[in-house]
Amino acid sequence: MPSADPIPASPALRDKAPSPTHPDRLRVNRSPKAFGSGAYSLVDLPAGALFATITGTTPGHKAYTSVQTGRDTHIELNSDLVYCNHSCAPSLVFDMARMEVRVVDEKPLKAGDALTFFYPSTEWEMDQPFQCTCGANACRGWISGAKTMSAEELDGYWLNGHIVQLRNERK
Structure with a gap:
């Protein structure tokens, strides 16, 4: 399945071909x-398995390259994980409290699978909303963060x- 418009790499990652941060x-x-x-995954992992820990981050601000970690906090990943795109049928979960990336609970990960996560799972209000083209049966269309969903x-x-x-405060 093709992924939706991804968050592009930060200029440091995009303009150079740095050493891979997760080559295995x-x-x-x-x-x-x-x-x-x-x-794309190089490994097969069961549903719910740890894919990678999130390390080497730096504080950031709301930007198309950042990931939200709390109500008002963001980080820059500074790793190849920045290339994980959005999908409405994601293969991964970015758990920002544990600083872990895990395989979704619903299905195992296979080598060759696109590495994707559901951006509204981390982002309340996105810096650059976009029209999703992931192709999932339950595609949500316009992705602007959890706030508008x-x-x-x-x-x-x-x-x-x-x-x-x-979300609970919004109720």
Whole structure:
């Protein structure tokens, strides 16, 4: 399944071909096309398994390259994980409280699978919303963060604690 418009790599990762940060776990397909690069699994893992720990981050601000970690906090991944694109049928979960990337609970990960996560699971309000083209049966269409999604649209997705808290405050 093709992934939706990904968060592109930060300029440091995009403009150079740095040494891979997870050479045993993923390969990056770089594309000169804007938002065309992506990450693909090199390993088979069972549903729910740990894919990678998130290390080497730096504090950031809301930007298309950052990941939200709390109500008002963001990080830059500074790793090949930045190439994990969005999908409405994701293969991974980015757990920002544990600083882990795990395989979704619903299905195992196979070598060659696109590495994707559901951006609203970490992002309350995205810096650069986009029209999703992931092709999933339950594609959510316009992706702008969890803030603009109904409880029904978010049902069934694993969500970070800060997203759950912000959603509950909205009620």
